[in-house]
Each structure stands twice: as structure tokens, then as C-alpha cells.
Amino acid sequence: MPEFNAPLRDMRFVLNELFQAPALWADMPGLAQQIDAETADAILQEAASITSxxxxxxxxxxxxxxxxxxxxxxxxxxxxxxxxxxYSRGGWVGLSGNPEYGGLGAPKMLSVLFEEMLYAANSSFALYSVLSSGACLALDTHADEALKSRYLPAMYEGRWAGSMCLTEAHAGTDLGLIRSRAEPCTDGSYRISGSKIFITGGEQDLTENIIHLVLAKLPDAAPGAKGISLFLVPKVLVNEDGSLGSRNTVSCGSIEHKMGIKASATCVMNFDGATGWLIGEPGKGLAAMFTMMNYERLSIGIQGLGCAEASYQNARKYAQERLQSRSADKTAVSAGIADPIIVHGDVRRMLLTIKAMTEGGRAFACYVAQQLDLSKYSPDPHARSRASLLVALLTPVAKAFFTDNGLESCVLGQQVFGGHGYIREWGQEQLVRDVRIAQIYEGTNGIQALDLLGRKVLGGSGEALQLFADEIREHAQHTRSGYATPLQSALDRLVDLSQWLREQAASHPHIISGSCVEYLHLFGFVSYAYLWSRMAELADRYYDTDTQFYGAKRATAEFFFARLLPRIESLEACIRNGTNSLYALTAEQF
Known part of the structure; x- marks a missing residue:
């Protein structure tokens, strides 16, 4: 059976050396608890122990x-x-939760590393926890004090779980089409009726209660998305003293039988006049739910990273042990009749692709988390505003790029095993099945790409992209990593292409939807190039202190710039060739 060991050495490098997180946290008086390097390391160590x-x-x-x-x-x-x-007794559900209600208040930079371990260890198990954490965030941000005091402590403890009830059979991405209804009652509560599908953790036996966050429309609601409100609907009603009362009229109609994440309950949930309470303002439910959705989008992106890391660990071990053929340079590595397959160029290509993309993704996840921490805790209003813009810009990139590459990495890891990768006992085929959903739920990756290009880059003044580009350009002008020239060239390509798309969009209505996925991938590669340049600079600086680790960093950075970053050239060519070829066929010709 495959094993998982948290990549703590690399996580420490990202947290402490690349981002110097403890020093950053020390300048954030709003943090619930000041976490120094030793405390952060102790949390990571314990997280590694419980996940593995x-x-x-x-x-x-x-x-x-x-x-x-x-x-x-x-x-x-x-x-x-x-x-x-x-797991719940250890406080892991409330790791980054509000301490006023029993959460631990850990910075996001720390929790993203924990979530990566969790997904790498067991994606199905992880989902029960992260949905609760996301629901807690939405409640803490938008609910009134009465609801927060009643529900958050038990949710942070893990005694109660949370779910997110958006999708209906006829309404997925276009939530304005939902039919679920909420009827106001004289006591201030509401009667919620409707059916929701694809509800992760909508029913399970792990907790004594499940707190559903449900999108529904009031009788006088405006049409479309502006008419949606958000409601808290518990599986079991809660008495005034906090004890559990009678069962609410919420039921699970069935569970889905899926390709992967089979240990995660994906449910059809029926609300038959169930008692619920309004969260936030009427008609503002979608904005409130997106607090949870954006949390989940980064988290689901990290599912792609976690599965890729698990795939890499399995494939690396197999490649070092499996004997097949001799090295192409005829130099015997082993004394037997064959060498380990890690000597072969194509196997190294696959392993290095996974390694470079996973380590680059880990750094990018921590970078986005850094912006989340700054946007929430920085004492500088300008720094908070800047970080918020970057979070909005980079969240769709993190969700889609992590998961697209997560699938590629899991398939590459499976390929390293050859025929054994198709056999269940080695674990690689399960990773391929489990990671596949990450490109689909919490907003398909096509929707993420459309959000990035259509809304975040072209939909406004372009201020967020300019901020990010200025930061990368500043680094490229001063770095000693040796990669300043390819990084600057890649950034120029992204900026010029963004301007070209802005000009094209005025007269070519399909250019955004027809180019957005390639654009997001190009954006992702440039972002990784920025972080790989920073990591390579550190590797050069500290090489003599740990030649094994920093030597590997150097070599992986070289591979990224030589073999992966050039993919942006073909991505740009695809985009600049326009969308006419997409519409050359009539619908009947497909």
C-alpha cells in the first residue's frame, strides 16, 4: 500500500525562507495569536503526524x-x-477559525500547507473538514451575533459539520435559475423548500449535526442572481440552551455513485418546509456564499497539489527501485542485469514535471495565502487593499491551474509505473480518479478562466494585473537567480497579450470565452516562473549549507525554465490565432 509523508523540508523552505512568514506575522497585530517559527513548525509536525x-x-x-x-x-x-x-479533538477543523468562538486563529499561510497534507493523505476525508471550515468562514463574516454564537463553537469543535447547498438539477453555474423558496414566518425564521444536488457532506455519520448553508429566493425576490438569499438550515434544530432538539424537515434523497472520492458522501438534499434563518441581508445571498466559495476554490486547488504530491512520492520511490533496461549512456548504475528506471530520460521528464509544478504550486498557494493574511490582518490600509485585489485576481488561477496540473501530474505518476499504475494496489489509479473532480466542482476550470480574463483582467481598469506585473518586474530587475531574462520576457508576453485581448474584445465577442483557458495557463506559468526565480535565488545563496536540498532546488528551477516555461509560446500562438476556427462548424456539424 502506498504511503504518504508530508514534504516538511520544502514546506519549511517556502514558509520560513521564501516568504519569511513568522516575521510577517509579527507585524500583524490583528492576528489572534502570534505564531513564531517554532510554533509554526510544531503545528506542521503534528499535522504531518496526523495526516500520515x-x-x-x-x-x-x-x-x-x-x-x-x-x-x-x-x-x-x-x-x-x-x-x-x-482529528476534531485536535482542533484541526477550527485551525484558522475565529478565536472568539473557539477557533485557533492560525494564519492562512499555515493552513494551506496543512490542507495540502490533508488532501494528499485522503481527499475524501479532507472534504468533510474543509466544507465545515468554509461554512464557518461564511457564518463568521455574514451572520448576526446570535447565529454565530449558537453555531460556530460546535462547528469549530467538529461536533457539527457544515455543507454548501447551491446547485440544483437545472441550475449549476447559472445560480439565478434556482427554484428553492424561502417563506418568512412570524417568529423571524423561514420555511425553506427545494432540492439541491451534488452536496458534499450533506449527510454523513461523523457529526451529530450538519449545518446547511442554502441558497433560496424569497417570495418578493428580484429575478436572477440579485434575488438570491442565503439561509442557515440545521439538520437537527438547536434549542435555546444549545442542546439538540427535534429533527428538521431536511432529508437526503440519495447519494451519487462517482468516479472518485468515493468515501465522500455526495448527496441529493431535500428541504420540505425546513426551518432556517437568514444569513446577512435579503437578496445578498450570492455575495455571502461567495465568501465560502472563494475559500473552497483555493482549497480545491490545493486538492490538485496534494494529489500531485502523493503521486510524485509514489512514482519517485517506484522509479528508484524498479529495474528495467540499461542507461542510454551504457553506464551501469546497478550491479544486476538492469538499472532503475530513474536513469531513463522520459521517466526523469515525468518526475521532474511533477516536481517542478508541485513545488511551484506550493509556493504559489502560500503566496495567495500571504495576500489573504495581509488583506485581513495588515495594519496598513493600502497593504490590505492591494492584497485584496491580488486575491481576487489570483484565486481563479490557483483553483484552475493547480487542478489542471494536478491531473496531469497524477497521470504522469501513474505512467511511471507502466502497467502497474493501472492496478489498484499501487494507489496511482485512485489518485487519477480522485483528483479529476477538482477541475469540475466549485466552479469548473473553464468558468475560473472566464472569471480571470473576462472579469479580473479585462472587466475593469486592469489595476490588479498591473500590481502583480510591477511586483514581478521589480524582482526581475534585481534578481541574481540567473533567470531574469526569461522571466522578463514571459512577463512582457503576458502583459502584451492582455492588452491585445482587450483591444480584440471590442469587436470579437467570442475572443474571451474562446481564449480564456489558454490565457489562464499562460498566466499560471508566468506566476510560477516568478516564484521559481525567487526560489532559485535562495538556493544559490544557501547552497553550501545543504547541498542536497538546495542543489535539487537549483536543478528543478533549471528544468522549469528550460522545459516547462516555453509552453507559453504555444499558448500565446493559440490565442492570437483567434476564435474563427471555433465557429467554422455549425451546431449540426459537430
Whole structure:
């Protein structure tokens, strides 16, 4: 059975050396607790222990058994209930939660590294936790004090879980089409009616209550998205003293039978006049839900990173042990009749692609998390505003680029195994199945690309892109990494292409939707190039202190700039060739 070991050395490098996070946190008086390097490392160490020792061993068995469903109840696979209880007692559900209600208040830069470990260990298990964390964030941001005081403490403790109920059978991306209704009652509550599909953790046996955040429309709601409100609907009603009361009229109609994440309960949820309470203002439900959605989008992006890391660890170990053929330069590596397959060029190409993209992604995830921490805790209003703009710009990139490359990395890791990668016992085929959903849920990657190009880059003044470009240009002008020239060239390509698309969009209505995916990928490669240049500079500076680690960083940076960054040239060519070829066929000719 494959094992997972958290990449702590690289996580420490990203957190402490690349971003100098403890020093950054020290300048954030708004943080609930000041976390120094030693405390952060202790949290990472414990996170590594619980994910590798408690959660990862349930990954394959959970996939084999799956979630069972009977009489409206969903049961998680063997071992999940006890593991979740241990996990909750450790405070992991509330790691970054508001301390006023029992959360631990950890910075986002720390929690993204923990989430990567969690997804790498067991994506199905991770989903139960991260949906609760996202629901808590939405409540903490938008709910009134009464709702927060009643629900958040038990949710942070892990005794109660959270779910996000958006999608309906006829309304996925276009949420303005939802039909769920909310009728006001005289006591200030509402009666919620409707059916939701694809609800992660909508029913499970891990917690004594589930707090559903449900999008619905009031009787006098405006048409479309402007008429949507957000409601808190508990599975079990809560008494005034906080104890559990009677069962609400919420039920699970069925669970989905899926390609992957089989130990995660994906439910059809029916609300039959269920009692609920308004979160925030009427008609502002979509904005409130997007607080949770944006959290989940970064988290789901990290699912792509976690699965890629797990795939890399398995494939690396296999490539170092599997003997097949001799090295092309005829130099025997082993004393036997064949060499380990890691000597072969194509195997090295696959492993280095996973390594470069995963380590680049880890740095980018921490960079986005840094902006989230600055936007929330910086005492400087200008720094908060700048960070908020960067978060909005980079979140769709993180979600889509991480997960697109997560699938590629899992497939490459499977390919390293050859025929054995197709066999269940090695674990690689499960990673391919589990990571595939990450490109689809929380807004498909095509929607993320459309959001990036249509709204964040071309939809306004372009201020966020300019801020990001200025930061990269400043680094390129002063770096000693050796990659200033290709980085500057890649940035110029991104900026020039963005301006060209702005000009084209005025007369070519399909240019945005027809080019956005290639644009997002080009944007992602340029972002990674920026961070790889920074990491290479550090590797040169500290090489003599740890030649093994920093030597690997140097070599991986060289591979990224030589073999991966050039992909942007073909991406740009695709975009500049326009969208006429997309519309050369009539609908009937497809």
C-alpha cells in the first residue's frame, strides 16, 4: 500500500525562507495569536503526524468500501468515524477559525500547507473538514451575533459539520435559475423548500449535526442572481440552551455513485418546509456564499497539489527501485542485469514535471495565502487593499491551474509505473480518479478562466494585473537567480497579450470565452516562473549549507525554465490565432 509523508523540508523552505512568514506575522497585530517559527513548525509536525499516521491509511480502504446509504442515512467507510473524532479533538477543523468562538486563529499561510497534507493523505476525508471550515468562514463574516454564537463553537469543535447547498438539477453555474423558496414566518425564521444536488457532506455519520448553508429566493425576490438569499438550515434544530432538539424537515434523497472520492458522501438534499434563518441581508445571498466559495476554490486547488504530491512520492520511490533496461549512456548504475528506471530520460521528464509544478504550486498557494493574511490582518490600509485585489485576481488561477496540473501530474505518476499504475494496489489509479473532480466542482476550470480574463483582467481598469506585473518586474530587475531574462520576457508576453485581448474584445465577442483557458495557463506559468526565480535565488545563496536540498532546488528551477516555461509560446500562438476556427462548424456539424 502506498504511503504518504508530508514534504516538511520544502514546506519549511517556502514558509520560513521564501516568504519569511513568522516575521510577517509579527507585524500583524490583528492576528489572534502570534505564531513564531517554532510554533509554526510544531503545528506542521503534528499535522504531518496526523495526516500520515491516522488519515492516509484509510485512503485505499475508504475508496474500496465507499459511502453506504440506507433509509435516508449515509454511513462513511470503516475507520472514518474514529479518525474524525481524533482529528476534531485536535482542533484541526477550527485551525484558522475565529478565536472568539473557539477557533485557533492560525494564519492562512499555515493552513494551506496543512490542507495540502490533508488532501494528499485522503481527499475524501479532507472534504468533510474543509466544507465545515468554509461554512464557518461564511457564518463568521455574514451572520448576526446570535447565529454565530449558537453555531460556530460546535462547528469549530467538529461536533457539527457544515455543507454548501447551491446547485440544483437545472441550475449549476447559472445560480439565478434556482427554484428553492424561502417563506418568512412570524417568529423571524423561514420555511425553506427545494432540492439541491451534488452536496458534499450533506449527510454523513461523523457529526451529530450538519449545518446547511442554502441558497433560496424569497417570495418578493428580484429575478436572477440579485434575488438570491442565503439561509442557515440545521439538520437537527438547536434549542435555546444549545442542546439538540427535534429533527428538521431536511432529508437526503440519495447519494451519487462517482468516479472518485468515493468515501465522500455526495448527496441529493431535500428541504420540505425546513426551518432556517437568514444569513446577512435579503437578496445578498450570492455575495455571502461567495465568501465560502472563494475559500473552497483555493482549497480545491490545493486538492490538485496534494494529489500531485502523493503521486510524485509514489512514482519517485517506484522509479528508484524498479529495474528495467540499461542507461542510454551504457553506464551501469546497478550491479544486476538492469538499472532503475530513474536513469531513463522520459521517466526523469515525468518526475521532474511533477516536481517542478508541485513545488511551484506550493509556493504559489502560500503566496495567495500571504495576500489573504495581509488583506485581513495588515495594519496598513493600502497593504490590505492591494492584497485584496491580488486575491481576487489570483484565486481563479490557483483553483484552475493547480487542478489542471494536478491531473496531469497524477497521470504522469501513474505512467511511471507502466502497467502497474493501472492496478489498484499501487494507489496511482485512485489518485487519477480522485483528483479529476477538482477541475469540475466549485466552479469548473473553464468558468475560473472566464472569471480571470473576462472579469479580473479585462472587466475593469486592469489595476490588479498591473500590481502583480510591477511586483514581478521589480524582482526581475534585481534578481541574481540567473533567470531574469526569461522571466522578463514571459512577463512582457503576458502583459502584451492582455492588452491585445482587450483591444480584440471590442469587436470579437467570442475572443474571451474562446481564449480564456489558454490565457489562464499562460498566466499560471508566468506566476510560477516568478516564484521559481525567487526560489532559485535562495538556493544559490544557501547552497553550501545543504547541498542536497538546495542543489535539487537549483536543478528543478533549471528544468522549469528550460522545459516547462516555453509552453507559453504555444499558448500565446493559440490565442492570437483567434476564435474563427471555433465557429467554422455549425451546431449540426459537430
Amino acid at each position: 499516521g491516522l488519515i492516509a491509511p484509510l485512503n485505499r480502504s475508504g475508496d474500496e468500501e465507499g459511502v453506504s446509504f440506507s433509509d435516508g442515512k449515509a454511513a462513511t467507510p470503516a475507520g472514518f468515524l474514529d479518525a474524525y473524532a481524533t
